[in-house]
Amino acid sequence: MVIKDKSSAIKYLLIDKLGVSGGCVFIFMFFVLFLLPQHFKQSDVLDLNNFRRIRFDRDAELARRRNPNCSYYDCFNVYKCGNHQNKVTIYVYPLTEFSEEKSKTWISREFYKILKTLINSPYYTANPNEACIFVPSIDMLNQNLIDKNLVSKALASLRYWENGENHILFNMLPGENPDYHTVTDVNTANALIAGAGFDSQTYRYGFDFSIPFYSPMLADYVKITKDGDDKEYFLIAPQLNMYDNHRRMMQEIVLEDSNNNILLLQKCTLEILEDKVSSSPELMKHDIRCTFPGNSPIEYPEILERGTFCLIIRGVRLAQPTLLEAMATNCIPVVVADNIVLPFQEIVDWTLAAVKIREADLHSIKSVLNRISNERIKEMQQQVRFLYDRYFKDIETITLTMLDELNDRVFPHLALPYNAWNLPSMPNSAQNPLFLPVMGSKSQGFTAIILTYDRVDSLFTLMQKLSLVPSLQKILVIWNNQKKQPPNTSSFPKLTKPYKVIQTKSNKLSNRFYPYPEIETEAVLTIDDDITMLTPDELDFGFEVWREFPDRIVGFPSRTHVFENNEWKYESEWTNEISMVLTGAAFHHKYWNYAYTTSMPGNIKDYVDEHMNCEDIAMNFLVSNRTNKPPIKVTPRKKFKCHSRQCTNAEMLSADTNHMLERSECINLFSRIYGTMPLKSVEYRADPVLYRDPFPEKLKRFNDVGSL
């Protein structure tokens, strides 16, 4: 028995071995252990040519029965898991062939892959003394192909078994004729079971792992159609192993279906099968299924690509390989299996990707599916694709997902939250870090941050003006001049509000956005040292508006961006739209300082510091991208003037072409780094409610607004 051609021969053999037929078992046991193709990398532990052999007496000790009451808190020894900070460690027992009088253990290709994945994973340890988790290299995937007694003896003989504590056992086909239990019947004592087809009674929540029933058919399935193409069947019921009553029900539904878009598959007659196979010899038995009625042969699983929904119904077992086959073909699973524990259901939200129908309600499957909107169908298809690619696409991925779930349980403070497990990152979707719908704090007021270089007169004027704003809490002067010391304390104006001068270590624009511990308020006003024309009313009003939008940049000078000649252009004209508010005079939440400093994408932060420009554009990109919201411009446009040549933010005044080009370049560069254009243009600005209304000015709360 020599395997030459991987694709066809292996596929066939795997199906039989994982699944089914008795005739092949012997061949397999032989084949798998000794003749695995050379391209498997062999590590010492899994050396197929060099493994131990252990032979048991008839009365060797058995492992204890599975303890159905185990939970993480009483059967799992958490003390073994503290050796490596924040990561579980997994030890894999070396490959061993256990045998007794009439039988011996063997290993399937799938299980071998699982072990290999474990060994190559970041969780692996070769040292059993520092292991948190132990994985015996005894294949228990298919209960029908193992000698339960022998396996039980083998488990009990393991060196670190200790009644199964912290051992994980993998199983995909539990139970056997006639009871078909939903958990393996092997004695597993206190071991954790990573199994397929649990029901809610046998699954020990928070302890066992629910894994999918891997379909060997997918090993070399290649998708033909693109997503969304050619969904000619509304529903496909592809399984050959339905219960009779379920099949009869589906047959009725098909016959009554006037739209003719439900496809029910059944076993082909031997005649058709042989005919089909002789015409295309690369096909194998399970690849061909026949339609009902009509009995014409169809290739499986490719046919599933043409279904919007695929029925995944329990047979004698709850779990079916059809689930992954449907997901691989991007067909939305309709799961009919009461009390099934779906794969990874403690972390994966199946309601986003699958439909569940009670077995007793199978008759209403059509009306249930018909009520699902087209938009929802599209969303589910996307989600099926996302889940499949991320968690299910092959044995390695499935194993790693299980390990991640395990690690989340042992280190719950590092566990990924719901969104991280279940939401594909979509362009334009936003997870706003400031998501609590509360107003910004009024009592705290705001901290003004003045980035200055050496315009001391203007700085002092600004400080004096700012100190008159009632909601100002404190002024921070960021002294960016490395050649000159800031002026002497005594020369500063006497203010009624506290201020502090911070001498920076280098002249960088990002110093303006550093999350200084001196900032004790939520709100930060960044202001250039020459912006002395804003009135206290305007600043107070700006702060009030910021309180209503504490997640956004709220400020005075605004700009916009336009798309021209295939690239973005910075625009400072008087336009009807704005998409940026310049941080030369704007409020924002202190959190954004932290985000700017620690998590600015790509090299944007360095670029800004190097070019001494565009820090405000960078901040607008950052905030718009994280919140999916535009900034808010307050009050009418003013002439913002720079009084001297050394304006750090020279564009305030100049329409200097070079400067404009640089700014446009920033926008183009940043949008490339983000992979999208996060800025959004809007046509509104915020004014005081009574602005320009014919109403006595002195009764208006903010009346000194908009003077030039």
Place this chain on the structure above:
Amino acid sequence: MLNFKNDNNRSKHNDIDDLYETPVNIKNKQNKQNKPNFNNYKTCTMETCFDFTKCYNDFLVYVYPPEPLNSLGAHSPASPNYQKILTAITESRYYTADPDKACIFVLAIDTLDRDSLSEDLVRNVPLRLQRLPYWNNGKNHVIFNLYSGTWPDYQELGLGFDTGQAILAKASMSIQTIRHNFDISIPLFHKHFPQRSGGTGMVTANNFPSNKKHLLAFKGKRYVHGIGSETRNSLFHLHNGRDIVMVTTCRHGKSWRELQDGRCDEDNREYDHYDYETLLQNSTFCLVPRGRRLGSFRFLEALQAGCIPVLLSNSWILPFHPHIDWKQAVIWGDERLLLQIVDVIRSISPSTIMRMRQQSQILWEQYFSSIEKIIFTTFEIIRERIPENPFRNGLTWNTSPGALLTLPTFSDTPQNFPFLLDLFGYQPKENFTAVIFVQIGQTLGPSSALFKLVKSITKSQYVNRILILWASDQKLPPRKKFPSTGHVPLHIVSSLSSPLTYSENDENESRPSISQRFQPHSLIETDAILSLDEDAILNTDEIDFAFNVWKFFPERIVGFPARAHFYDDSKNSWGYTSKWTNYYSIVLTGAAFYHRYYNYVYTNFLSHLLLKTVHQSSNCEDILMNMMVSHITRKPPIKVTQRKAYKDRESVRSPWNDPDHFIQRQSCLNTFAAVFGYMPLLKSNMRLDPVLYKDAVSNLRKKYRHIELIGNR
């Protein structure tokens, strides 16, 4: 060809499982499996222990009538909290007085406290249950319970009676005992917990990084001996008196002196240094260790305070698990690793802290701040399990405004919920439906306001359809009386014929309610509704600008004339004003855009008490709509620029053009606030104007130049 050969042998191998055909000797055992074991409902599932057929039409809850007076003429005892539960149900839209219509049954027998040493314990429950006509071994019943078991073992299922097939909505459930997907874990709440409203979350500022004095705090009892005492007895190891405050006392119970251990005196001294409330306010994290039972009051207290709970309560199933993703709001400690907990907490990043603190507030406000919310959430979880009932995904449960305000019967995709758009990167649809509510029905002609209004709307590039809801006693005018609307369809619908949405129990109120202006009409297919009174005066620029603003605030009401509420200290009540003020909190729905989801919520969700007030006064529907939307969004509405000649609605709206109208609105405001349990309206100081509004640039550069015109048109 190995495969076919084997196929022939297959029938001999029935002992080998087959995925590709059903083994011949196996029949579907579904029916057999579905029967739970006799007298043992430990394995109950919805399929086996619940009768779905009672719930197919509607999800209604029946509450048994109070038990008959006992031989001494006294009412059977019910704790205040259980009374509140029953009141919350009977006042809600879940309630039915007809047991035949009910899906769920709730006992009149107080089962909250089943500690046999408690003074609140109701005796003879098994006997009382026997007397109930619909008990049916507990099928479709929900039993609420906060305390079970007693000294010394505090058995989780020690309720003192057989709950049968009833669903347990119970505090302190453990992962081993809960019947997954059947029972529901609820939080422990204290004796004075409010039925409605309840305290708001205490996080009023989102400071970054957290600026609390302590990192981790705990102040509470410890038990010295017995179940659950180990964890609390070890806490003193963590105390450092600076950023970690762990203070316990053994000074409780009658005989503490006899039971005390060597540490008690020292502990008590330290304990008295700290105030419980102050610690709660001044700590970033709050330790929530198990007591005798798994749950404790402090869990909700910490949540409300925005003090991130750090759990030391192994195997506790947190409230409303798995719908609520607690990983986003709490730190799971492990009692076995008690001494490591401080290191774990020190490793949490400031941005994670900010996220968790916000999430604690979201969850508190959405599901826990009142008994009503806890009960409704329990019901919604059961409702989602009923076949063919739509359900919410985990994202809806764990984001604002949450499951109770996101009605899954409205739509199966987040694209149709205004507040979920951002999360998924969806935009609202590009057009709107104008809905003009006609009450007076003045003669139509080119000079009539309605005629002009239709013309202005027709010129908007965003209008999809015009719907005229005719609620006037005047005859429905024929289509030809209206101006030509070109390609824009115009429908005139008599709202008198529309079904009343709520007043079926109310024979005196046979006239249609003014609430019908918000009915979710099938002709409304756009996300945006432009809601108008017949006498609204708007030009096309105003409409288009407002719509373009609305697109960026699809979850809010965006409109023109605004009003304000205020608290009148002299009267101790809420006041309403239509005067010019520096702020507003209401935008009148006589000229406003909002999302059509709100029509659905208004009609299908709001309490009957609220709708009845509107009906009886034929007024205040706009105030109610504003309060509802602010309740959902926790944001004020948005006022946009209007031309100065706009006539004030209050002065024009003729049927109620009298002082009574104003007083009525004030009283509505107070009634609504009482039913909501708080004042949901929020104030805004700003108005949104076009970017170049009144700026000194040429009018020709301005996109919405007609907004600056003064005059009628």
